[in-house]
Amino acid sequence: METLDDERRYVERCTAGLRRMLDGARNNVIVGETVAGDRYSAERLGRHLKSLAKELSEEPEGPPFFGRLDFGQGSAEHPGRAYHIGRRHITGEHGGPPVVIDWRAPVSRAFYRASARDPQGVEVRRRFGWSGSTLTGFEDERLGRGEQGESKILAAEIERPRVGPMRDIVATIQPEQDDLVRAELDTSICVQGAPGTGKTAVGLHRAAYLLYAHRKRLERSGVLVLGPNRAFLGYISAVLPALGEVNVEQTTLERLLATVPVTGSDSVEAAMLKHDLRMAEALRRTLYGRIGKPAEPVAVADGSARWRVGEGELRRIVDDTRRESLPYGVGRERVRARVVAAIQRQAEARGHTANAAWTRRIGRAVTPALDAVWPAVKPEEVLYELLMGRPGPADQVLNAAERAALTWARPPRSVKSARWSAADLVLLDEIAGLIERPGGYGHVIVDEAQDLSPMECRAVARRSEHGSLTVLGDLAQGTTPWAATSWPARMELLGKPDGQVIALTTGFRVPAVVVELANTLLAALRVEVPATRSYRTDGRLRVTGVAELDKGVVAAVREAFTFEGSIGVIAADAHVEALTSALWNDGVDVSGDVSGDAGRRLSVLPASLAKGLEYDHVIVAEPAAIARAERRGLNRLYVALTRAVSRLDVVHAEPLPPEFSHPPEAT
């Protein structure tokens, strides 16, 4: 077995290999520009090579490898071979074998899965420790001899103080996580996991894995990551580029659906209704209500000829087309084509020849008749009609009180002046999907999926109809009024009723003492979620009663600065401003960005933005205020309490919510 010095020399080989790859890619750009046969292929090839060169040169400096596998002589596939495993493949000298194997390659799987009980041919698994890009040491597990122990390098990685945005976990993916990361592309999965079990990490690594294993297919069809808000996206946005994947769309559902600006708002009652599944049927009926019974025949002047499709035939065409359940817009064009075909039959019977230009002309000429029976519509027009509250086909789905709740209190003068709400975006998308099927993605990853409404699930389902889904969430962290209470039901709404629901049960963020406190709330949340165990036995919890909240928070922040890592003050939305000024007046720099991106250590954030984020030291200010601020305030509090990586301070001036059971009070 080599020494640390040997491994350091190997690092130099890797650095040289990377340099070779970059030079090669740059050289190829130049050659590619001169050798391609025609301008089109020159441009395509050039673009491809340039992006490869750019990708390589922009690759963040980091350790070239994190692990090594030495296979025994008895291994069927790799007898006596050794492989270094890293974030990306690094080519060897003179066309020789690669010096580093991509963590996603099939052989790397054993790094994550081999154990003393099932060594999978691996004699020794080595984990490397790094300080920046300096190799500092390694640990060996002699799996072939049945030796496997707790890894200090793994523990240090999991327990390291957090600063800045989320990092990848390629060096330490756990077997239960690896199973999900490498699940087949055609398999849709739903991961239920308590806070900090690595759902987001798993989802992002799955995206990277799928792009590696099915690059051609997915580069064509695309991979989409949906997160709950911009702060969260800022927090996770560096993970995939660090893994060499820059072509994944990462956005929120609201942004994805933003076809019109959101300038309006809804009462909770109206929003609840707009997110209710029955809206799908109400909208469908409203849209198809536009199709009319033919009142007159189609008459078309064609030079000296006059063509005519009678009312009866037109009615048959419309009825037949309706029965085909096509998207509304496709149906309209089908009716047009059938009317033109009927005219063509007449014309040909009278000796006219119908060429393409004639067909186009007649197609245009039947538009007025088509508009009368199957009019062209825009989604906004359909929703406008529904929200104006006039009697209509939706009355068969919604009762009078519901119709009244949906109706605009101050109706706009026209579609153009309508002020659409966030919930309206979802309805507009539903209508757009009824008119024409949207383009989909090869794979969609939805994080914090417990918060999706039934109507939002349908918007996701439309985009993954011909692809697969990774759904990530925690029923206990549901904070929207329509949050999920069962995963199989949500998977059905998401269009993947056969999707497997799998639980992650080891927590890597929240220390055991904090989990215990958060779990006292869990009973009150009335959701069925599997119990989890925290990997972390370190950590500190302190509950402090104070006379004045702002002074208590300032003192807690001052103390937090004496530790390493990021600090998050999480408060009820209404308290954020006052706490920020109290800190500011005390000379604390509070300009930190919520996602930790600005490099500052302290962020003061409303509880409503805390989802998915984590801070080394969390100060939850006035839990009772967070709990009473909204209908699912206790769930929100559960989210806030579980953001802590190392230390949690609960600071309160009011009594704690009664659902907290006897937390230890600081003196």
Ligand SMILES: Nc1ncnc2c1ncn2[C@@H]1O[C@H](COP(=O)(O)OP(=O)(O)OP(=O)(O)O)[C@@H](O)[C@H]1O
């Ligand atoms: N195998 C692992 N090795 C090292 N760190 C890990 C591992 N799995 C998860 N983590 C770390 O644990 C923390 C929590 O992970 P993540 O945010 O993915 O959890 P989550 O289940 O999405 O949490 P939440 O439900 O609270 O949003 C992150 O810092 C992540 O990097």
